[in-house]
Amino acid sequence: MWYPQVNNEFAVRGADYAPFRLTINGVTAISSGIEKSAGGNSAFDQSANARPFFVSGTWDRVDGTANATGISAYLPKGLGPDERKQAESLIALASGARSFYSTLFGVAPDIPVRLISVTRGAGFDDAGAILLGEGSFRRKSIDSSTAMIIAEAIGRLWIGADTPVRGEGNGVLRDGLTRFVATLFIEKQFGADAAEAERARERVAYSAIAKRDAPLSRTTGLDPTYLNSVANKGAMVWRLADHLVGRDVFIATMKTLLTAGKTDPAGLTLAAARAAFGGREGSSLKALLDQQLDQPTDIDLMAGLPVQEAGQWTAALRNLGSMEVVVDVAAVTSSGQRVMTQATVPPHDFAQATFKNATNIVSVEIDPQKLYPQLDYANDIAPRVPVVATSLAEANRLYGAQEYAKAEALARQLLAASPRLQEARIVLGRALLAENKNEEAEKEFKQLLNEQLPLPASLAWSSFGLGEIALRRGQADEASRKFTDAIRADAEYASTLAARAERVRAESAAPVIDEAAKNFVNQLDAAIRGGRHAEIETMIVPGELGRFMQQVVGTQPEAWASRVLRTEQLDADRVAVDVALNTKQLGVEHSGTAVFILVRTGGALKLDAIELFEVR
Structure with missing residues (x-):
């Protein structure tokens, strides 16, 4: 960022954006703009309106061709053909977005686009540099979260980078x-x-x-x-x-x-x-x-139950907001026919929607396109349907309480009202799986995988569910592959934790264990039991895991034993290690599992991160 910085992102008029030239000495780094790196230094000339920033690391680069010229993806070194194929898909998506916006706003700005894999800061973008989590490149298909990040970032090439956006609001x-x-x-x-x-x-x-x-x-x-x-x-x-x-x-x-x-x-x-x-x-x-x-949002539109009067159907409408609205009103008949009309509802007042030549209307919805921002969307339709946010929370609560039949019933209600609601289908599939309804669960999970633009959670939980079904059928190898897909989806803590545990179970007959990683974990155990700060510090990447180091040194464990369950090569330099831990601190015994991320630096392994830590 600018130093000194006159206006930052918290200022009323927004942060300062301007062209810059950035040089990072002695480090492999990526920023936005045209790369001018040489002599071991990284340098970038940015002619658009942007903020100076950089990320450091080592990557393999994949460049777009033809219509995707000027778009590159930066992957962690050593990833395989599946990740490169996914990178090419994301490059094509960015190219499609650039072409689409060109038809709207004119010729695309001459700004390089970089899709950069990072372990931190995913979702940030500035003037063509787009930071994506590693999961974006490891997933089996493009997910909705990654697609929106890229689509919005490409839009900001016009709105912000080429044309500066300034002022209040x-x-x-x-x-x-x-x-x-x-x-x-x-x-x-x-x-x-x-x-x-x-x-x-x-x-x-x-x-x-x-x-x-x-x-x-x-x-x-x-x-x-x-x-x-x-x-x-x-x-x-x-x-x-x-x-x-x-x-x-x-x-x-x-x-x-x-x-x-x-x-x-x-x-x-x-x-x-x-x-x-x-x-x-x-x-x-x-x-x-x-x-x-x-003004703050104050619009709240309400629809009443349909009634038949003088040979036609009507429904009362209400507007609690301070401005008049002109809206469509949709009705559904008992045969499933959809009938539309339009109504004007004054501020803080009532109105009426009339449906002529309609028979046996069973429900009415005001503003079915949901054009107006509202305080409450739950009362837009009569009779009421389950409210998505609260009903999803309740369905997940019921699942967590092991009331699987109730969770299934509520998820089905949500899907009846919103058939494409992936979050509800996830709950439904998991509830069916918990009820041992394997065939029904399999159908729901496969439908999630076939979504045109799935959520990361849809990819994770559907792969987990299919892996669990394969394991129940005695197909351990297939189960392991599906659990790996769920982990690589990198969607949320719960799905990753569950998939890692089940993958270890599926591979229990022949776990994959890297001996160098196993030896490092044994050495780390000994250093932690010894409680010597200087010795532990040499085994951890500088600047990382400071709090972990303080805890194991400040309250030296009476016992600390790790058993390596499985290892996985993440890229050329990093290894994920699943371990079972048994510890004793301050007289209290703890046990559980953890995932250590080891990185090879200077020819030796060091602890870089602890991805999961479920030791209780």
């Missing part, structure tokens, strides 16, 4: 607008269902903080709701504006703003965007943007 453009256009790309690349799933996740995330959110135009990075608010509500506001003015007008206006912002000392500002869109549609759009950007 800059996050609504830098994060909210890019999320909106990224979802447009997801829709084009993976289909409408995948895009709607992303929007649904935006709504679920935003609804958790909607009642304590600050106005978008005045929120800053110091507000605890900032990242959730500017990205998710911001994307909703731009989608609403796009709906009201029309896609062609919206894109033309944004293109004009981006062009003007390149030469304007003030750059692209939220004030300029509001003025441009307000001028397009007059006072109605201006009033909407004023309310959505300058």
